[in-house]
Amino acid sequence: QVQLVEFGGGSVQTGGSLRLSCVASGGTFSSYAMAWFRQAPGKEREFVAAISTSGGNTYYEDPVKGRFIISRDNAKNTVYLQMNRLKPEDTAVYYCAADRLTITATPDEYDYWGQGTQVTVSS
Numbered sequence: 001q002v003q004l005v006e007f008g009g010g011s012v013q014t015g016g017s018l019r020l021s022c023v024a025s026g027g028t029f030s031s032y033a034m035a036w037f038r039q040a041p042g043k044e045r046e047f048v049a050a051i052s053t054s055g056g057n058t059y060y061e062d063p064v065k066g067r068f069i070i071s072r073d074n075a076k077n078t079v080y081l082q083m084n085r086l087k088p089e090d091t092a093v094y095y096c097a098a099d100r101l102t103i104t105a106t107p108d109e110y111d112y113w114g115q116g117t118q119v120t121v122s123s
Helices: none
Strands: 003-005 012-013 018-025 033-039 046-051 058-060 068-073 078-083 091-098 119-123
Touching: 003 091, 018 033, 018 091, 018 119, 033 068, 033 078, 046 068, 046 078, 068 091, 078 091
Parallel strands: 012 119
Antiparallel strands: 003 018, 018 078, 033 046, 033 091, 046 058, 068 078, 091 119
16 A cells, blocks of 8 residues: 655745655555646646656646656655746646556546645736
């Protein structure tokens, strides 16, 4: 059983930056593909970014390409999401997720989830 805990959410103004961290425990972190999703009020959970087990491959949803960077440190059991040039539409609860098999943008295919961290971007 893998436990995921997110850190780093908060409130920023448009154009600001935040770095989210997700620390994993209870499993072999390096064997899991990792992803970040987000969910805004009244909307479905949506894919943001994902990273392969080694960190060699990354994937981003179009709205965040060029602004967000996903990375991981397998020695620290941690995945990061560096968010730059934030916009009000980035406001959401951000979740990290782990998948034993493959990278996917489909939430239902992920095996483990964190509790989420709130990101609020004001104009």
